Amino acid sequence: MKRLALFLVLFSTSAFAETAFVLTAWVGDGLTIETAYSPAVTADYGPCTYSDVTGQPGPNLSPDPNLFVVRLDCDLAIIDQIDVDAAYFVVRRETRVGVPSEEEFERLRVYLGANADAAIGPNLNGRTRTVIEDDLREWLKVRPKMP
Amino acid sequence: MTRFLKYAVLAAALLWSPAQAQEEVQVAAVIVAGSGGSIGAGGAHAGITTLLQDNFTDTNGTGLDAHTMDTGPGWTEHQGTWTTESNQASYSAGSADMASAAAGATQGTITADVTTDASGGAPGIAWRVTDNDNGWIFIVNDAADEIRIFEVNAGFTQRASAAFTVAGNTTFALRCVISGDTFTCDVDNDTASINHTSSVFNTIERHGLFANDATETYDNFLMTDAT
Numbered sequence: 001m002k003r004l005a006l007f008l009v010l011f012s013t014s015a016f017a018e019t020a021f022v023l024t025a026w027v028g029d030g031l032t033i034e035t036a037y038s039p040a041v042t043a044d045y046g047p048c049t050y051s052d053v054t055g056q057p058g059p060n061l062s063p064d065p066n067l068f069v070v071r072l073d074c075d076l077a078i079i080d081q082i083d084v085d086a087a088y089f090v091v092r093r094e095t096r097v098g099v100p101s102e103e104e105f106e107r108l109r110v111y112l113g114a115n116a117d118a119a120i121g122p123n124l125n126g127r128t129r130t131v132i133e134d135d136l137r138e139w140l141k142v143r144p145k146m147p
Numbered sequence: 148m149t150r151f152l153k154y155a156v157l158a159a160a161l162l163w164s165p166a167q168a169q170e171e172v173q174v175a176a177v178i179v180a181g182s183g184g185s186i187g188a189g190g191a192h193a194g195i196t197t198l199l200q201d202n203f204t205d206t207n208g209t210g211l212d213a214h215t216m217d218t219g220p221g222w223t224e225h226q227g228t229w230t231t232e233s234n235q236a237s238y239s240a241g242s243a244d245m246a247s248a249a250a251g252a253t254q255g256t257i258t259a260d261v262t263t264d265a266s267g268g269a270p271g272i273a274w275r276v277t278d279n280d281n282g283w284i285f286i287v288n289d290a291a292d293e294i295r296i297f298e299v300n301a302g303f304t305q306r307a308s309a310a311f312t313v314a315g316n317t318t319f320a321l322r323c324v325i326s327g328d329t330f331t332c333d334v335d336n337d338t339a340s341i342n343h344t345s346s347v348f349n350t351i352e353r354h355g356l357f358a359n360d361a362t363e364t365y366d367n368f369l370m371t372d373a374t
Contacts, residue, residue: 028305033269033286033359034290036302036304037304037305038304038305046310047309047310049309049341051344052306053344057298057345057347058298058301058302058304059301061304
């Protein structure tokens, strides 16, 4: 019975959570903790645990493009909703790793618009989603500082 | 492997493994579900050095910058009004203000008990503080019912958050482990936790308290060198 109880506790708390790395704009003006710069995706969806993984220092948040990468830990259903929301781009998720299809890579290029070539290059070149995410973060770190 | 699969393997082992292996799996399960090692506000363990400590025992109305810490060189009130009241630190005027003390170290484990005011508010602990406009903070946030890490650096940038119910007039045990460029913060013995990695301000050795609303209070402040 004790084993069954532990089994149920483990599954009820975490069984349907998932981790995703998501491109999102930041919102806010940074003037107070109530209006701090923060990811738009966590204002639209939740509850999620998140951490910024891009690492631009606060004064270096780029307005062009207004983007950074966050790690989200949410219920699977929430990640599924974000995955089909055109405002965001799920670069990789726990259940979707490895090399993306050319079609998925092209959708990411469309999402990045005029920045696509500089951010991730014109071709997939066999890169995994993790490598593409690294490339995105490195590029975002050196964008122009906020005015 | 997904978390789901990890737990599935663990659960399968629990249900089917022989007795000895089962005991080992149960220990592993406790580690998975448990709080991790903690240093309470009562003092440091053997081999761990206390860098800063304050239980705020003093006459009511004593300014924090005039108060003698239990361990540490003394507080600097960067902004706002900080005093001792009922043997706690009390913040009574201003918003988004910090007080800090020089620890002589950039990293360690910081713990404090923070109490929200009647309307909730956002009390917290601070690390790597140079002045009121530069440093890192970990707070409980009543308005959002979340715990949050902010970089205070030419404004406030929220770097991590997690859902956590925050009520007014309630005390919360905050803890942040600052290890190199990685910050791992939790509330009430790992009831909720968040983490973030950044090299910003990583040479700064001042750490302390953050307040956002009047009448937030603080007690049992401790920083050790444990990472």
